[in-house]
Amino acid sequence: MTRRAIVAANWKMNGDLTLVDTMVTGLKNMQLQKNVNVVICPSFILLSELSNKANKQKLNKAIHVGAQNVSEHKSGAYTGEVSTDMLNELSVKFAIIGHSERRSYYQETSRQIAYKVKAALDAGLTPILCIGESEVERATEQTETILSAQLQPVIDEVGIEKFIDVVIAYEPVWAIGTGKTASSEMAQETHQFIRQFLASANEEVADKVPLLYGGSVNASNCDELFAQPDIDGGLIGGASLNVEQFKQICLAAKGK
Ligand code: PEP
Numbered sequence: 001m002t003r004r005a006i007v008a009a010n011w012k013m014n015g016d017l018t019l020v021d022t023m024v025t026g027l028k029n030m031q032l033q034k035n036v037n038v039v040i041c042p043s044f045i046l047l048s049e050l051s052n053k054a055n056k057q058k059l060n061k062a063i064h065v066g067a068q069n070v071s072e073h074k075s076g077a078y079t080g081e082v083s084t085d086m087l088n089e090l091s092v093k094f095a096i097i098g099h100s101e102r103r104s105y106y107q108e109t110s111r112q113i114a115y116k117v118k119a120a121l122d123a124g125l126t127p128i129l130c131i132g133e134s135e136v137e138r139a140t141e142q143t144e145t146i147l148s149a150q151l152q153p154v155i156d157e158v159g160i161e162k163f164i165d166v167v168i169a170y171e172p173v174w175a176i177g178t179g180k181t182a183s184s185e186m187a188q189e190t191h192q193f194i195r196q197f198l199a200s201a202n203e204e205v206a207d208k209v210p211l212l213y214g215g216s217v218n219a220s221n222c223d224e225l226f227a228q229p230d231i232d233g234g235l236i237g238g239a240s241l242n243v244e245q246f247k248q249i250c251l252a253a254k255g256k
Pocket residue numbers: 010012171175176177178179214215216217235236237238239
């Protein structure tokens with residue numbers, strides 16, 4: 001079995017033209033391990049600049065541009081939204097979908113997230129589907145129920161076979177931006193549950209889906225996390241804004 005590793009940067013509502021420039025220059029000669037992809041997801045307005053710079057500077061073909069969200073609609077009267085066609089026009093290859101900040105601040109439901117995953121897949125974009133439990137849900141032993149409830153509507157909408165083109169990011173909400181990382185044992189145990197949940201629908205697909213861990217990953221804890229058998233890389237927030245730190249995280253990733 002070979003499973004690629006992915007390190008994705010989620011800049012959230014941070015970063016500017018200068019960071020795009022620094023990042024592209026900083027990653028230019030990076031020698032990634034075999035079977036590793038890097039994805040940089042800045043805000044929508046920086047996508048064009050990042051795509052152009054990556055192209056001009058002939059960035060490693062394993063480094064891709066990603067969006068932080070995408071509309072489930074094809075086009076039309078949806079003020080403020082960005083469609084899959086618009087992303088494709090800018091050579092964007094990935095889209096983060098269902099980040100916990102979208103679920104909680106913008107009331108995105110698992111059903112709507114399922115439609116977004118479908119729209120992304122239909123347009124040839126790779127969705128990075130985010131799932132994760134809150135601190136209370138973990139404390140009350142509801143983690144597996146919550147993760148299943150976040151995954152099932154997407155499986156129902158797109159079909160398990162299509163998960164071969166989906167990346168899942170497990171991000172415990174209590175670990176995002178808090179400095180509280182899940183222990184590597186806890187992260188592995190949860191990733192193993194996610195893989196088994198997918199395997200109960202299709203074992204072959206489950207073996208191939210990259211499962212990323214997200215939540216306060218940094219250059220000091222990435223080695224231990226990425227060494228776990230079911231952790232295939234990370235979704236990186238804060239640490240992805242620092243080129244040197246992000247580079248170290250990218251270099252720690254290996255395909256399995
Ligand atoms: C995220 O926003 O997806 C994230 C994991 O953030 P941080 O790394 O800052 O916890």
